Amino acid sequence: MTYSLLWLQPVLRNAGLKVAIVDGWETRGRGDMGQVEGVMCHHTANATAGNMPTLRTLVEGRPDLAGPLAQLGLGRDGTFYVVAAGRCNHAGEGMWQGCTTGNSSFIAIEAENSGAGEPWPSVQLDAFRRGVAALLARLQRGADACAGHKEYALPAGRKIDPSFDMAAFRQSVAGVMSGSFPVRPLIPSAEPSQAGHAQGRPTLRRGAVGELVKLIQGKVGANPDGYFGPHTEALVRAFQRSRSLVPDGIVGPLTWQALS
Numbered sequence: 001m002t003y004s005l006l007w008l009q010p011v012l013r014n015a016g017l018k019v020a021i022v023d024g025w026e027t028r029g030r031g032d033m034g035q036v037e038g039v040m041c042h043h044t045a046n047a048t049a050g051n052m053p054t055l056r057t058l059v060e061g062r063p064d065l066a067g068p069l070a071q072l073g074l075g076r077d078g079t080f081y082v083v084a085a086g087r088c089n090h091a092g093e094g095m096w097q098g099c100t101t102g103n104s105s106f107i108a109i110e111a112e113n114s115g116a117g118e119p120w121p122s123v124q125l126d127a128f129r130r131g132v133a134a135l136l137a138r139l140q141r142g143a144d145a146c147a148g149h150k151e152y153a154l155p156a157g158r159k160i161d162p163s164f165d166m167a168a169f170r171q172s173v174a175g176v177m178s179g180s181f182p183v184r185p186l187i188p189s190a191e192p193s194q195a196g197h198a199q200g201r202p203t204l205r206r207g208a209v210g211e212l213v214k215l216i217q218g219k220v221g222a223n224p225d226g227y228f229g230p231h232t233e234a235l236v237r238a239f240q241r242s243r244s245l246v247p248d249g250i251v252g253p254l255t256w257q258a259l260s
Contacts, residue, residue, distance in 0.1 A: 002026045003086035004033055005071060005107065007138060012072075015134035017127055018079040018205075020248030022059060023237075028068050029086015034104035038145030039135050040091060040152060041128070041169070042070065043161040047114035051075040051246050058083050058110055065089050070108035078127035079248055080109075092159075094152035097144070102152055107135055115163045129169070130183055133176035143174035205250040206233045216251055219259045 006026060012019045022028075044054045052075040061067030068088045073081035090110070091102025099105050111128060113120060132146050139145065148166040153159035162169075175181025204212060208228040217224040220235040233249040240247040243258045251259070 003029045003084070005036075005085040008071060008085065008107070008135075009082050011134050011138045012080050012082075012131055015130055017131055017134070018077070018248070018250060019082060020079055020237075020246070020250065021082045022055070025082050026085050028059070028084040030066070030068070030089060030103070031087050033087050034101060036107060036139055037099050037105040038096070038107075038139065038141055038147060039132050040096075040102065040106040040108050040147050040149055041132070041162045041166070042090060042108060042110045042149045043113040043115045043163055044073075044110050045115045045161065046112065047116065047118065050112075051077050051079065052081055052112050054110070054112060055081055055083075061089065070110040072107065072109045072131070074109055074111040074124060074128060074131070075246070076112050076121055076124050078121075078123040079246075079250075080127065080131055081248075091149070092153060094154045094158075096147040096152045106147065106152075111162060113163065115161055118163075120164060125164075126183060129172050129176050129181070133173050136173070137177060143170045143177060146170055146173055201253075201256050203250060203252045204228060206230065216259065 003026065009019055009021060046054045052073050055073055058069045058073050059067050061069055066089060068084040070088050070090050071084045073083055075081065087104050088108050089103060090108035091106060094102055109131065111124065136143065136145055149161045150159045151166055172181050176183060201212065204216065206228050209226055211226065213228045214224040214226045216236065217232055220239045222232045222235050236251060237247040237249045240255060245254055245258060
């Protein structure tokens, strides 16, 4: 069955954020959500290098806790990975503003960070703010409906994530929602690369059109009609997996290099 949070992907995309879907996300969950009250922020507590090395864990879970563990993963480069449209095992026992049903009432974002002094990349924090703001706007909630796991969890002190100051984070989310907080473009029109063939080529994703899209389609086996649609995106993700790249369906410098 498909679950109720099917709006996650379009809401984040419409906010100008980088979004990568994880195959099967529409039907992934521990059952459906209840009344959604807000968003809960987490960090993965994983020091492994890379953009989203815990993605498989978010999907499948751990030996002590069945997956999915969050609806959304947030990579170090600011990409949101849409993992599940249903309820996830992320909150445990706790309370925020009188709500004690964390798993069924909060959308979880697991941001990739060790939680042990690792600096937060500015592009990731900016995406975090913008993503939370977009979700809360869709829910018609204010910034106070965003909780840190460490604030929700009981007994107090049971959790430490996320490792940044939540009061300051909520203030910046409120600023994004009101238009008073400056935000940065997350996907530049062109990105440099060390590989000569990829130098200066634009980052392309679903919705793009043109000759470069035809070039990509020819490389991945899609009909070269020049439109970057869902079928082309699926084939790009399959190509990325075959080259051990992040399967986000977005053709950036590393994917251009592999295609070349």
